Amino acid sequence: MRDSAPQPTDLIQSVSRAFRILEEVGRSRAPLTVKAIARRCQLNLSTAYHLVRTLAYEGYLARSPDGGFVLGPSVARRFHDLMASFDQPPQVREVLRHLSAMTQRTAYLGRFVSGRVVVADMVEGPMSPYLEDLEVGLDVAAHATVLGKVLLAELPKAQRAEYLTDQGMRRFTTRTVIDIEALDRELSSFGTGPVMEHGQYRDGVSCVGAVVRRDSPESSWAIVASTREDEVPPEVIWHTVRAAEDLAPVPF
Numbered sequence: 001m002r003d004s005a006p007q008p009t010d011l012i013q014s015v016s017r018a019f020r021i022l023e024e025v026g027r028s029r030a031p032l033t034v035k036a037i038a039r040r041c042q043l044n045l046s047t048a049y050h051l052v053r054t055l056a057y058e059g060y061l062a063r064s065p066d067g068g069f070v071l072g073p074s075v076a077r078r079f080h081d082l083m084a085s086f087d088q089p090p091q092v093r094e095v096l097r098h099l100s101a102m103t104q105r106t107a108y109l110g111r112f113v114s115g116r117v118v119v120a121d122m123v124e125g126p127m128s129p130y131l132e133d134l135e136v137g138l139d140v141a142a143h144a145t146v147l148g149k150v151l152l153a154e155l156p157k158a159q160r161a162e163y164l165t166d167q168g169m170r171r172f173t174t175r176t177v178i179d180i181e182a183l184d185r186e187l188s189s190f191g192t193g194p195v196m197e198h199g200q201y202r203d204g205v206s207c208v209g210a211v212v213r214r215d216s217p218e219s220s221w222a223i224v225a226s227t228r229e230d231e232v233p234p235e236v237i238w239h240t241v242r243a244a245e246d247l248a249p250v251p252f
Contacts, residue, residue: 017043018051022060022071031068092121092247095223099243100125103225103236107243108134110147110209110222117142117151120221128226129205143169143183144176146197146209150222153187153195154211160184175199194241198230208232210244221247 024040025032032040038048052069055061059074092109099107106128109121116139124130134140134147142148143164152160161180169178177183177200190196195209206229212221223244225236 014051017041017047018055021048021051021055022075025061025069026071026075031064031066031070033068037069092221093123095243095246096121096123099123099223099225099239102239103127105225105227105236107240108147108222108224108226110140110151110224111220112151112218115218117148119147125225127228129202129228131202131205131226134226141170141172141201142167143178144172144197144201145224146195146207147222147224149183149187149197150195150209150211150224151217151220152183153190154213154217154220156217157184159217172201173199173203176201194237196232204228204230206230206232208237208240210241212244212247223247 020041021037024037034048034052035045037043037052038045041048043051052061056063056069056072059072059077061069062072064070096107096109099105100123103125104127105125107123107125108119110117111120112118113120118139119134119136122134122136134145140148142152152163155163164180164183169180169183170176171178175198177186187195195211196206197209198206201207205226207224207226209222209224212223214220221244223240225232225240227233227236
């Protein structure tokens with residue numbers, strides 16, 4: 001959230017540094033020593049030792065056999081807490097797995113959570129690029145992603161404009177639509193068919209999405225598949241639409 005929100009005046013530095021440590025350890029493919037953590041997080045060594053010991057005590061870090069540190073079991077428990085908070089039936093995960101298996105692409109589920117468009121679940125596929133901003137639990141740039149466009153299209157025009165004004169419409173590539181009226185025209189052009197996006201969020205990446213309508217616009221879901229191509233292959237579009245149809249009758 002540091003990139004999208006101003007620093008609060010009452011920021012607690014020790015908490016911020018602890019989260020930075022977790023981020024660095026989580027990104028590393030190998031266990032990190034305290035010295036490596038201090039260097040990567042730009043902390044003095046004594047501060048790093050104090051924070052690492054605290055995080056290890058609370059279970060957010062664990063010491064590996066070689067003396068380095070990896071993420072601990074408390075991180076996994078918080079992830080499961082997050083997934084439980086989305087309150088989605090088990091069929092959703094199976095549908096995403098099937099979509100990913102059939103297309104070899106990454107499959108996403110998006111929905112509104114506390115008034116924000118977030119990634120609620122995902123299953124990675126080998127023929128899709130890794131998109132660091134599209135992880136489970138993260139807000140997405142709704143104006144630039146299919147996941148967001150599918151859900152924005154369900155909102156009344158005034159409510160959509162209010163959301164976009166609050167979120168902002170940052171430019172990610174030269175193709176990103178950064179005008180509300182232009183986005184309205186784009187969304188209306190899709191009609192009732194699948195929603196497409198080509199290079200608006202990342203150059204060389206295209207996505208397709210379909211809506212799963214629920215009791216209200218804010219409770220709708222978006223099923224999305226991403227691909228490295230400049231165009232989405234027809235079979236990926238077909239399987240994505242079928243996945244949304246499979247989920248349509250699922251009760252709360």
